[in-house]
Amino acid sequence: MVARAYTVAFEGVEAKPVEVQCAITPGVPAFSLVGLPDKAVSEARDRVRAALSAMAIALPSRRITINLSPADMPKEGSHFDLPIALALLAALEIIPHDAAEGTTALGELSLDGTLVPVIGALPAAMAAAEEHRILLCPKACGPEAAWVGAVQVIAAASLSDVVRHYTGQAPIPASDPGEVIAPPQGRDLRDVKGQERAKRALEIAAAGRHHLIMIGTPGSGKSMLAARLPGILPPLSAPEALETSMIHSLAGLLSEGGINRARPFREPHHTASMAAIVGGGRSAKPGEISLAHNGVLFMDEFPEFPRTVLETLRQPIETGEVMVARANAHVKYPCRFMLIAAANPCKCGYLSDPNRACSRAPNCGEDYIGRISGPLMDRFDLRIEVPPVAFTDLDLPASGDASATVANRVAGARAVQAARYAGHAHMRLNADAEGAVLDDVATPDAEGRALVTRVASRFGLTARGYHRVLRVARTIADLDGSVDVRLPHVAEAVSFRIAGVKET
Known part of the structure; x- marks a missing residue:
C-alpha cells in the first residue's frame, strides 16, 4: 500500500502542491528517492534515517521508494525532510494514513530528530489553505504560517512530537499568529x-x-x-x-x-x-x-x-x-x-x-x-x-514641516486614491493609472491642457513623459484636496519633469 503526505515546491511566490508517495516493497534493501530532487532533497534520505534511528525506529530490510509527484517538477530545498518522514511513518503504520494525507508539511530534520526552521512557511500555508489541509511545520515557523487564518497550523519542535500528536498521545495546540511589528520611528x-x-x-x-x-x-x-x-x-x-x-x-x-x-x-x-x-x-x-x-x-x-x-x-x-x-x-x-x-x-x-x-x-x-x-x-x-x-x-x-505632518498629507492623498481605484484590480495609486482611467481622472482644465501642449512641443515630451506629467499633476491635486486637475497642478508637475535634466 502506498502512503501519502503533501508538501510544496516554490516557483516564485507561488507554492505548488507536491505529493510525497512512499511504498515499502519486497526486494534488496534500499532507500530510493525519485521525482527530480536536487542535492539537498536527495540528502534527506540520510537525515530521515538518522532521525528515525534517534527515535528507536528501525527501517525494515525491504525496498523503500519515495516519489515526489509531479515527477517532472524540480524539487529544491531541505523542507522536503519532514513530509518524506511523515509519508514513511504512515507506510510503517506508526501514524494513521488519513492523518498524513490531510497534512501539508515542510521542515528540515536534524540528525537527532529536531525540526529546523525553513523559508517559505507563509506561502506554504496559503497553498495548504487552498487544498483544505492542515499545515505541519517547525515550531519557529508556526507564528509566521498562522497569519493565514484559513488554515490550521501545527508547529512541532521535533519528529517525536509529530508522532505523539498524530497518535493522540500529546496533541499539539494550533499556533497563534506572530506579533504585528509596528513601523519604526523614521528620521525627521x-x-x-x-x-x-x-x-x-x-x-x-x-x-x-x-x-x-x-x-x-x-x-x-x-x-x-x-x-x-x-x-x-x-x-x-x-x-x-x-x-x-x-x-x-x-x-x-x-x-x-x-x-x-x-x-x-x-x-x-x-x-x-x-x-x-x-x-x-x-x-x-x-x-x-x-x-x-x-x-x-x-x-x-x-x-x-x-x-x-x-x-x-x-x-x-x-x-x-x-x-x-x-x-x-x-x-x-x-x-x-x-x-x-x-x-x-x-x-x-x-x-x-x-x-x-x-x-x-x-x-x-x-x-x-x-x-x-x-x-x-x-x-x-x-x-x-x-x-x-x-x-x-x-x-x-x-524649517519646514515635520515628517509626521507630511505623512498625514501623504496618507490623506493615498486614501483618496484608494477610493478612486477601488474598482480596478491592478490600480492602487496614481502611478498605476493608464488608458481611459488616466484620461478620466487626470485630464486637466483648458489652461492646464494648453500648458502641457506647449511643453510637449517645446521640450519634445514622449508619450510616456506626457502621461507621467498627468499622473504627477493628479497627485499634486490630491495633496491640494482638489477634485479637478488645474493649471497650478500641471505647472508644478511640468517643472519637476523638465528641470535639471534634458528630455530625450
Whole structure:
C-alpha cells in the first residue's frame, strides 16, 4: 500500500502542491528517492534515517521508494525532510494514513530528530489553505504560517512530537499568529536644512508612488533626504503586508514570525550584480526590486551601477513584475516599487559648483549622466537638482514641516486614491493609472491642457513623459484636496519633469 503526505515546491511566490508517495516493497534493501530532487532533497534520505534511528525506529530490510509527484517538477530545498518522514511513518503504520494525507508539511530534520526552521512557511500555508489541509511545520515557523487564518497550523519542535500528536498521545495546540511589528520611528525631514524643493518632491513621490531622481554635488543631502522617505510613507495595508511578507518569507527575512507593517526600504550598493538586483541565481531567488515590493528602492550613485543592471530596470518599472528566466526555471515575482535614484552631476561631482569648477565641463557631465540611457531617464516622473547647502545655513533653525505632518498629507492623498481605484484590480495609486482611467481622472482644465501642449512641443515630451506629467499633476491635486486637475497642478508637475535634466 502506498502512503501519502503533501508538501510544496516554490516557483516564485507561488507554492505548488507536491505529493510525497512512499511504498515499502519486497526486494534488496534500499532507500530510493525519485521525482527530480536536487542535492539537498536527495540528502534527506540520510537525515530521515538518522532521525528515525534517534527515535528507536528501525527501517525494515525491504525496498523503500519515495516519489515526489509531479515527477517532472524540480524539487529544491531541505523542507522536503519532514513530509518524506511523515509519508514513511504512515507506510510503517506508526501514524494513521488519513492523518498524513490531510497534512501539508515542510521542515528540515536534524540528525537527532529536531525540526529546523525553513523559508517559505507563509506561502506554504496559503497553498495548504487552498487544498483544505492542515499545515505541519517547525515550531519557529508556526507564528509566521498562522497569519493565514484559513488554515490550521501545527508547529512541532521535533519528529517525536509529530508522532505523539498524530497518535493522540500529546496533541499539539494550533499556533497563534506572530506579533504585528509596528513601523519604526523614521528620521525627521526637519533635520534637513534647506532643500525645500527636494522635500516637496519627496512628498509628491510618496503620495503617488512616483519615481524620483536627484542630481546634486557631493554632500548636498541626497542620501539624507532619501533616508527620511520611510518616515512619510503610510504603513502597509493588510493585503500589501501579506504580499510583501510572502516575498520576504521566501528570502528568509521575516523576523520571528512577525508581520512587518513598515514599507520595505532597500538600498543596494552600486557594485551589486544583476542577479542581486533583478533576481536569479541557481534557484531564481527574488532580487532587490522584488524585496522592495510595495516600498522603496533607493539606488545611490545611480550612474555607477553597471549599464546592464540599469537597463534591466526598464521593464519592471513599467509592468510591476519581473520574469526571472533561467535554464531550469522561469519564475515571476511582483516588484511594484518606488525608485529613488541619486547621482552626482559628473564624475568629480562638482560640475555645477562655481568654487570648484570642473576642467572638463561640460563634457564631464554629459558623459557621466549619459550612462543613464534616455529610455530609463524617461521613466522618472520627478527630476530635481539638489544644490549644495551653504555652510552658514547649517546654523539656521530647522524649517519646514515635520515628517509626521507630511505623512498625514501623504496618507490623506493615498486614501483618496484608494477610493478612486477601488474598482480596478491592478490600480492602487496614481502611478498605476493608464488608458481611459488616466484620461478620466487626470485630464486637466483648458489652461492646464494648453500648458502641457506647449511643453510637449517645446521640450519634445514622449508619450510616456506626457502621461507621467498627468499622473504627477493628479497627485499634486490630491495633496491640494482638489477634485479637478488645474493649471497650478500641471505647472508644478511640468517643472519637476523638465528641470535639471534634458528630455530625450
